[in-house]
Amino acid sequence: MSRILVPSSSWRQFLAKPDRQWVAGYSARTVAHSWEEQTGWPPEIADIIEQAMGPTELLLAIPEHKTPLPGGRRESQSDVFALGRHSNGLIACTIEGKVNEAFGPTVADQMKDASPGKKERLAFLCRSLGLEDCPGDVHYQLLHRTVSALIEAENFATSYAAMIVHSFAQDRRWFDAFERLVALLGGKASVGKANILDLPNSKRLILGWACGDPKFLLA
Numbered sequence: 001m002s003r004i005l006v007p008s009s010s011w012r013q014f015l016a017k018p019d020r021q022w023v024a025g026y027s028a029r030t031v032a033h034s035w036e037e038q039t040g041w042p043p044e045i046a047d048i049i050e051q052a053m054g055p056t057e058l059l060l061a062i063p064e065h066k067t068p069l070p071g072g073r074r075e076s077q078s079d080v081f082a083l084g085r086h087s088n089g090l091i092a093c094t095i096e097g098k099v100n101e102a103f104g105p106t107v108a109d110q111m112k113d114a115s116p117g118k119k120e121r122l123a124f125l126c127r128s129l130g131l132e133d134c135p136g137d138v139h140y141q142l143l144h145r146t147v148s149a150l151i152e153a154e155n156f157a158t159s160y161a162a163m164i165v166h167s168f169a170q171d172r173r174w175f176d177a178f179e180r181l182v183a184l185l186g187g188k189a190s191v192g193k194a195n196i197l198d199l200p201n202s203k204r205l206i207l208g209w210a211c212g213d214p215k216f217l218l219a
Contacts, residue, residue, distance in 0.1 A: 014064035024218060030168050031079050031097035033219035034212050035061060041084070044192065048164055048208035049084065049091065051194040056086040067094075067148035071121030076148040079166070083156060090158035091206075094149040096141075098167045099217065103177045107143070108136030129185060130200040142181045150203055162206035168217055175209060182207050 015028055024030075034042050040058040041049065049056050065081035080095035096103075104110075111118060121144075126134050128147045146163040153161035165178050172191060179189040187195035187207060195207040 027097040027099045027101055027168070028079065030099055030212070030216045030219065031095070031166055032063065034166070034168075034216040035063075035080060037216075041082070042166070042210070042212065044210040044212060045082075045093075045095070045164055045166060047192065048194045048210055049086075049093070049162060049206065052162075052196050052206045053086045053088065053091065053160065056084040056091060059083045059085055059090075065094075067151050069121055069144060069147070069151075070124045071117040071119070072115075073117075076144040078145060078148055081152060083158075086160075088159055090156060091160040091162055092149055092152040092156050092158045093162040093164060094145050094152065096145050096163065096165045098165055098174060099169055100173055103139035103174055104141040105139070106136055107134050107138050107140050110140040111136075131184070135184065138180055138184055139177045142177065146181070146205070146207070150199070150205065153203055160204050160206060162208070164206075164208040164210055166210050166212055168212040168214060170214055172209075172211075178207075178209050 040046065061080050061082045063080055065078050066075035067078065068075050078094040079097040082093040082095060084091045084093065107122070111122060122134065125143045125147050126132070128150055134143065149161040149163045175191065182189035182195050185197050187197055189195060189209060191209050191211060193208065197205045197207065199205055
């Protein structure tokens, strides 16, 4: 039985620009079909999570889930939010799907002529990750997607949070951006490996880069 709250025929309605995003070979449609073929986690996602905590059951997955953040008017919208159960409790996961798309602007680009709301949001992201400030070359989207996992971990009272990039790019495009984030937080990124980080708020954070099955690019 699927643990996803909507079928792929309806998934597209949650996209910001469905006519442009719901296309074969693009991340939204590819991720949707990858997740919906499973009765639990996609195996490459399960592998990363289980490296950190052992067997974990997928309880539910919500496509295009929005997590409110201080500052600004737009929420952080994860491609998938997933809640899992393991022997020591629960885990809250935000999933960022990628094919060839970039991770958006860097912090430096995002903060050019920044409004007070943008400054407030960046300060919140830095505090949440235990950073005094954030280097300009880090990609802003990766910051707020990671903090979204921490917020949802608080909302669901989970012992772990995870942000996993679910990439279907066969050339590992944009892995260097993910690698930069992991290094900033004190880890060392490897494809398919779980980075387990202890944050100042005592929450354990898992960061991972999962390589999806390329067959879903044609779905």
